[in-house]
Amino acid sequence: MLKKILIAIGILIAAIVIIIAAAGIIIMRVVDKPFIESRISQALNRQVKIEKIDVSIFSLVSGIEIKKMVISNFKTPPELAALKDKPMDAGDVFVDMEALHFKVRFLPLVRKQFELDELVLYSPVIHLARSKQGFLNCDDLIKSKKQQLAEKADLNKTEAAKPVTADDIPLAITVGEIGIKNGTINYHDGEFDQKFQVYNLTALAYDINVDPKDLAKKDDVKLKIALGLKTVGPMKTGSVQSFDITIDAAGKVIPFDTRTRLLEPEIIVHVAFPDGQINGLQIFNAVAAIPLLGDYLGEHISFLKGKQEWKNSKASYVDLRYKAGKADISNGNLDLKEAKLLFAGMVNTDSKALDIKLDMVMKKEINNAIKSTLAKKLMWV
Numbered sequence: 001m002l003k004k005i006l007i008a009i010g011i012l013i014a015a016i017v018i019i020i021a022a023a024g025i026i027i028m029r030v031v032d033k034p035f036i037e038s039r040i041s042q043a044l045n046r047q048v049k050i051e052k053i054d055v056s057i058f059s060l061v062s063g064i065e066i067k068k069m070v071i072s073n074f075k076t077p078p079e080l081a082a083l084k085d086k087p088m089d090a091g092d093v094f095v096d097m098e099a100l101h102f103k104v105r106f107l108p109l110v111r112k113q114f115e116l117d118e119l120v121l122y123s124p125v126i127h128l129a130r131s132k133q134g135f136l137n138c139d140d141l142i143k144s145k146k147q148q149l150a151e152k153a154d155l156n157k158t159e160a161a162k163p164v165t166a167d168d169i170p171l172a173i174t175v176g177e178i179g180i181k182n183g184t185i186n187y188h189d190g191e192f193d194q195k196f197q198v199y200n201l202t203a204l205a206y207d208i209n210v211d212p213k214d215l216a217k218k219d220d221v222k223l224k225i226a227l228g229l230k231t232v233g234p235m236k237t238g239s240v241q242s243f244d245i246t247i248d249a250a251g252k253v254i255p256f257d258t259r260t261r262l263l264e265p266e267i268i269v270h271v272a273f274p275d276g277q278i279n280g281l282q283i284f285n286a287v288a289a290i291p292l293l294g295d296y297l298g299e300h301i302s303f304l305k306g307k308q309e310w311k312n313s314k315a316s317y318v319d320l321r322y323k324a325g326k327a328d329i330s331n332g333n334l335d336l337k338e339a340k341l342l343f344a345g346m347v348n349t350d351s352k353a354l355d356i357k358l359d360m361v362m363k364k365e366i367n368n369a370i371k372s373t374l375a376k377k378l379m380w381v
Contacts, residue, residue, distance in 0.1 A: 047072035097124035175208035195232035241280030
């Protein structure tokens with residue numbers, strides 16, 4: 001009996017290996033550079049060039065790696081046809097990435113489970129631009145406002161769209177990690193002729209575990225975001241002249257409301273600002289505009305006009321919670337050299353309503369100087 005069981009197990013394992021190998025051979029024959037380039041090009045309406053694709057017989061297990069992929073800005077079908085087999089113009093690059101890793105598990109699909117180990121872009125450089133007329137060079141990848149209005153009008157004529165629920169998911173979903181590692185985003189705002197850069201960007205959703213049959217225990221997406229954000233050249237508008245701030249954020253997303261089972265994501269994150277530099281902070285000008293405060297405090301808070309800088313700070317952070325169009329801000333703390341800025345409040349992303357409370361706590365030596373100045377001024381009142 002045991003012998004028969006072992007033989008059956010051996011046959012089963014051999015069958016699985018044969019299936020994976022056969023599927024791998026099919027992938028090797030079908031999935032090549034021209035195949036991937038043409039599919040991505042058709043999907044994005046952009047010229048696509050790939051240096052190398054690593055595909056093996058066991059790619060269903062080991063995954064697929066695309067090395068050095070470059071994607072152009074928008075092209076019309078005739079333009080794409082004319083550019084076929086031609087090198088890409090270096091000045092027309094939208095995205096340039098070192099690698100893309102894709103690894104999905106095959107066997108769980110048989111059990112109606114989707115398990116993705118990795119879908120990560122490595123070292124992408126993304127060039128975003130906004131024209132003077134307000135058009136982004138990625139607008140073609142997003143539905144136009146006219147399309148949205150047309151769809152909304154059609155929706156009003158018929159029944160309201162059915163909300164997405166956990167019951168609409170046919171299988172349990174498990175994902176190792178998905179996102180970007182070590183990316184860069186260069187952004188140019190043509191309307192204000194202003195440039196910004198996001199650098200050292202790592203943005204990952206990981207340990208994703210959603211099971212519609214067990215939402216109480218499996219309804220969770222972990223988040224990890226790290227980046228630097230800086231101005232390139234002085235600001236021409238806004239409340240600061242320039243800034244360079246690093247951000248580390250960690251938290252989670254709860255995709256479905258466990259009570260209603262509706263897709264209504266709740267986002268909870270703790271955001272830290274370990275290093276930063278801000279030039280020309282305009283808070284001083286706002287304070288100085290109040291006659292009483294300007295007269296009594298102006299000389300002592302003039303430091304706000306200059307450069308604010310902090311390094312390796314463990315006391316600069318904020319907690320954010322978002323759900324159903326409302327973002328709650330709490331425990332906001334920016335630890336500057338001469339003062340602490342404390343802030344909290346609420347932002348309604350639908351109505352754009354903003355309610356923020358801001359307090360400034362100055363260091364002891366500044367407080368003592370203010371007390372001394374106030375005492376002298378009051379003596380002459």
